[in-house]
Amino acid sequence: MTPAHLPIPPSLPQGAATMDGVVYPLTSLGGLQIRGSGTTRGAVTVRVLAENLEAVTSTLAGTPGLRLADMFAADDSPVTTLRLVWAHDLGYLVTETETETETGFDLEGGGYPPLSSIVPAAFVEECEIYEQFGIRPATGQALDRVMLPPHAAHNLPRLGHRSPQPPGGANAPHTVDGQAFEFPFGPVRQVGVESLYYGLVTSGEEVVDLYLLTWHKHRGVEWRLRGKTPREAAFLVERAEGLSAVAVGWAFSAAVEAALGIEPPPAAARTRAVALELERLYNHAAAMAALCQATGLAVGQAAAEIALERLLRVNAAAFGHRYLFGVVEPGGVSRAPDADALRRELPGACDELRRAAGALLSTNSFVDRLEACGILTGEQARRLGLVGPVARATGLPVDARRAGPYDEVPVTIVTAAAGDVLARFNVMIGEAAESVRLIDAFLDAGTRAGCTRLPVKGDGPGGTGGGSPPCTEKAGGGTGLGWAESPRGEALAWVALDEDGRIARARLRPGSVRNWRGFDDACRSRNVFTDIPIIEASFWLTVAGMAR
């Protein structure tokens, strides 16, 4: 597969030669593979008629090895376009559907087929599209409020090119009766974790149902990105989900680079990979500490947090920022890692983490709480499109680290079979060791700061930094898809640039968006309500990434 950071010539879409088997059935349904102008660079693009959307989605949902990775709307043409991003080991496929066609099939007027009944993974995106664009599935099925507050005024900024009706009545109804009662939890919660409201329906101990209200942290990041240059936008992008700043920043930068047809220097790509693996290490340490906190094991929590603090200091020593902000930027990276500091400090910090993990695994009272808790099956993970350690703990080898610098240093994907919290914990421990190996290999191969110049009018070091004058070229526009494997799973970004190279529409899909979809299923699987914080810690998701 072509590396994530490499541009895809418009005439030769990424993976075209190997994705033919996936694309061919779509052409028999009237799908048209787009090449050249109009293609999403970084993926194979197929345009489908709106009236065939249901049939195409059914076909793709039944294709082995293919999963729905994202779905979003964009008003990048005179009419709104729905795009579905499908992930395959061979690459990505984008199906795009205009909402008004020559045949008069109008998705905005009549709605579109309820795709979540075919691919359950699409439900969150159906909710988002309704909130942002006012377009909903034709059946009028109940939707959840996932991004905009329910009290949002009619004029709250949204992405749609026309002002939608206030999305009232969007919350799916829930029923609490019989012996069950609702246990409201949040949005203000313990120890300063993010704002999140659980509606926890319980019969006393057992979790009967659980629903989430995730909109408390909505900041309208995608809306705020419009009109910015890619470099200006990068500042906001890495704050969309701060704990995945490198991964989301890399996905966004790769999308911009694909759209502009440029590539970062190889040493800069390796630098990104070093930062990404450091991000994974500190997140896995933080998840371990959160698991101890959730199980009430304060001594274990302290041990994990010592390792976490040491890893954050390694980040600061290597890249000048504890949370690795400002490292990745479109075109390359702004800083090189301090390789000496990394080689000196990282082994000790990782030993600390390994010893803490070993001590926890030898503590029966801790392991007992994790075993058979929050179970997800591989089939559930596949159906819901789950990613990251959550999916890998069910046995699915889903990992976006297959390209770019990871072509030079292949990743050993760590999986487990049980699908419970303990399996997730073990996957994280295995991945931490693998990250250390990868960092060593990338440092050996050579890392450096550096950026390929972006052909974006008004951007460049002189536009947002110092040094050389800003670029005066015109980019010519284009769209691109980028991805990276964040600590919580595949992060995706899709970017449309206008003729000046400014952002017309940017779609960010952090891993959290996918995996919150599986959280309620994990909670309902024969758990008591005191298991919920343990399951949440093992998912290690962010609300910011969901509500962005």
Next chain:
Amino acid sequence: MPFWFARGLRRGVVTTHYPARPDRSAALLPTPPAFRPRQLTRAAADRLVAVCPSGALSRPDDALIFDVGRCTACGRCAEAAPDAVTPSGEFELASTARSALVKKIPIYGETR
């Protein structure tokens, strides 16, 4: 639990002596900018205002207004005008009054 007790004794104290003594890891932290008014011109100030992504800088008249409360210490200003701006090294920024976080930086660069 005896295991964890023994482990804790072996591990010893790991907390630092901050704030009684400086924590050496603080030197690695990004910090808000410090300005050199004599190196600052109105044109340079306007450039700084333009590059600040969080709106921490403004120039309503002949002075640069710096709102520390909006600064993320991203370093873009120091990169844009290295003669006039350097990292302050200051990270103890808490204040009991919001207004104390807003600083007026005189611009002397053009009067020399």
